[in-house]
Amino acid sequence: NAGVMQNPRHLVRRRGQEARLRCSPMKGHSHVYWYRQLPEEGLKFMVYLQKENIIDESGMPKERFSAEFPKEGPSILRIQQVVRGDSAAYFCASSTGTGLNTIYFGEGSWLTVV
Amino acid sequence: GQNIDQPTEMTATEGAIVQINCTYQTSGFNGLFWYQQHAGEAPTFLSYNVLDGLEEKGRFSSFLSRSKGYSYLLLKELQMKDSASYLCAVTPGKGSYIPTFGRGTSLIVHP
Numbered sequence: 001n002a003g004v005m006q007n008p009r010h011l012v013r014r015r016g017q018e019a020r021l022r023c024s025p026m027k028g029h030s031h032v033y034w035y036r037q038l039p040e041e042g043l044k045f046m047v048y049l050q051k052e053n054i055i056d057e058s059g060m061p062k063e064r065f066s067a068e069f070p071k072e073g074p075s076i077l078r079i080q081q082v083v084r085g086d087s088a089a090y091f092c093a094s095s096t097g098t099g100l101n102t103i104y105f106g107e108g109s110w111l112t113v114v
Numbered sequence: 115g116q117n118i119d120q121p122t123e124m125t126a127t128e129g130a131i132v133q134i135n136c137t138y139q140t141s142g143f144n145g146l147f148w149y150q151q152h153a154g155e156a157p158t159f160l161s162y163n164v165l166d167g168l169e170e171k172g173r174f175s176s177f178l179s180r181s182k183g184y185s186y187l188l189l190k191e192l193q194m195k196d197s198a199s200y201l202c203a204v205t206p207g208k209g210s211y212i213p214t215f216g217r218g219t220s221l222i223v224h225p
Contacts, residue, residue: 033212042217043157043201056212061220091156098162100145105156 002027003107004094004106012112018088019079031055031095032075033093033103034067043091050097051073065114080114116140118216120202121211123202125222132185134219136202144207148176148187151199160187160200189221197223 005020005024013019031050035043045059060067064079069075077087089110093103098108117139126132129202136148149157161171163178163185171219175188187200199220 043215045212048212100162101205102159102162103213104159107156
């Protein structure tokens, strides 16, 4: 499968624990985007990364959230000390970063905080 | 800032035609995208418009008027499987190619 791969698909965490979501971009793509989708709401941009660089994190909460895209391995979205309000679907997307820059989404990671 | 508006919900009958509108006010414009999202699944890319006019792709067509900040997605010969949320997204350009999404339009197709 050459598509965007995300794992885990479903994750349950207790309040105060850490959540780590992973994303491997589509083959040939070097640009990764993370979006959050709350029930009955649209996709909200969080962060945009290229290999080893955060390009735009304007949508990322200032505390508890961080993202990285190392030279080797998947991009990781990390949420520390999770709270109930963090429960959402987190979608990763990737693109070539050139031309029209169409982004393609992974299957998503559904985080439930109990 | 970016503002993208779509109707929240629409209903239509199997076999009919439906038009889903999207209006946008953005700081710039590079392209407009439509995605389909079934409940509990990932958004899948449907179409994009860069220039004014109609782009046709099988049963789906998308139209853009940049001067009016307006687009629509036209779905013909509706099928039950077309019941989904349809997301309009705009990339502003001017150094930012990050798509901003509308809230989506939930389309319900009745037999």
